Amino acid sequence: MAASNGGALPVVDLAPFFAVGDADDAGARARATEAVREACQATGFFRAVNHGVPHELMARALDLSAAFFALPDEEKAKVRPAEGASASPLPVGYARQPAHSADKNEYLLLFNPKLGLNHYPAEPAGFRDALEECYAKLTDLGLLIQDILSECMGLPPGFLEEYNADRGFDFLTALRYFPATSSDENNGISAHEDGNCITFVLQDGVGGLEVLGEDGRWVPAEPVEGSIVVNVGDVLQVLSNKKFKSATHRVVRRPGAHRHSIAFFLNLHGDKWVEPLPEFAAHAGEPPRYRGFRYNEYMQLRMRNKTHPPSRPEDVVHITHYDI
Ligand SMILES: O=C(O)CCC(=O)C(=O)O
Numbered sequence: 059m060a061a062s063n064g065g066a067l068p069v070v071d072l073a074p075f076f077a078v079g080d081a082d083d084a085g086a087r088a089r090a091t092e093a094v095r096e097a098c099q100a101t102g103f104f105r106a107v108n109h110g111v112p113h114e115l116m117a118r119a120l121d122l123s124a125a126f127f128a129l130p131d132e133e134k135a136k137v138r139p140a141e142g143a144s145a146s147p148l149p150v151g152y153a154r155q156p157a158h159s160a161d162k163n164e165y166l167l168l169f170n171p172k173l174g175l176n177h178y179p180a181e182p183a184g185f186r187d188a189l190e191e192c193y194a195k196l197t198d199l200g201l202l203i204q205d206i207l208s209e210c211m212g213l214p215p216g217f218l219e220e221y222n223a224d225r226g227f228d229f230l231t232a233l234r235y236f237p238a239t240s241s242d243e244n245n246g247i248s249a250h251e252d253g254n255c256i257t258f259v260l261q262d263g264v265g266g267l268e269v270l271g272e273d274g275r276w277v278p279a280e281p282v283e284g285s286i287v288v289n290v291g292d293v294l295q296v297l298s299n300k301k302f303k304s305a306t307h308r309v310v311r312r313p314g315a316h317r318h319s320i321a322f323f324l325n326l327h328g329d330k331w332v333e334p335l336p337e338f339a340a341h342a343g344e345p346p347r348y349r350g351f352r353y354n355e356y357m358q359l360r361m362r363n364k365t366h367p368p369s370r371p372e373d374v375v376h377i378t379h380y381d382i
């Protein structure tokens with residue numbers, strides 16, 4: 059069988075967090091928590107299995123997404139609110155990366171369906187339901203992983219839950235990457251770190267997602283059916299004063315096939331203040347490695363990277379902007 063074993067990505071089995079009444083649950087939960095801690099300190103990337111998101115839903119959402127992106131461009135372009143009309147932090151609906159962008163993909167973006175801000179495609183039938191079901195399940199998974207992270211960061215129970223209690227800034231993107239046209243025309247998403255708290259990726263069988271390993275080599279996050287790739291974003295790297303890594307990752311396009319993925323971003327409210335927590339700085343006898351900032355300021359600087367790409371790569375804003 060050509061399927062890989064998932065390469066070098068650590069696998070975390072979340073089953074013990076869903077089991078009830080088994081005497082060994084506490085031990086199994088502690089082992090899973092330790093595996094998350096190790097992965098987040100090493101690269102910030104792992105693969106979750108038995109995560110509570112039904113495999114049938116994941117496959118259905120990816121299939122319907124492929125059917126949507128296969129529609130003619132005029133159809134897809136209808137799923138876009140008028141310029142300036144969006145009340146959401148990012149434009150909802152369909153978009154294709156601009157021609158000047160090094161990233162070669164198109165996507166459909168939605169916020170929390172409960173906010174009523176989204177624009178959905180009329181076709182294919184069932185796509186909206188699948189996206190909304192995914193959104194709800196991935197939010198639940200985000201809250202579970204956030205609890206596990208709170209625990210493995212040694213924070214008081216419920217700390218991150220309280221710090222990041224607002225679900226108004228999370229978003230989901232269904233993505234389609236175009237096939238590579240040659241071996242040097244194959245960038246899907248350039249190497250980056252996610253700015254948010256925690257990201258999940260569901261992907262079809264094509265492959266191309268890669269994470270930068272500790273030794274500086276790219277490790278493929280090969281598709282493994284039913285698994286979800288999890289990565290830590292910049293917010294957790296800052297809170298943990300660099301103890302937890304915001305994973306550097308990219309997507310390399312493969313020849314001969316479009317690639318489909320669904321990414322969910324557990325985010326932070328724009329008004330939140332982000333700085334190294336005392337547990338990782340003063341109380342640990344460590345100097346803070348970042349100055350504090352309001353999250354919205356960082357989100358806006360990152361948006362500017364896209365809307366007004368700086369001509370010099372060193373002017374692109376990353377979390378290093380707040381380095382001390
Ligand atoms: O499509 C993927 O596999 C990853 C997407 C990603 O890294 C992003 O949107 O930030």
Ligand SMILES: [Fe+2]
Binds near residue numbers: 252
């Ligand atoms: Fe990303």
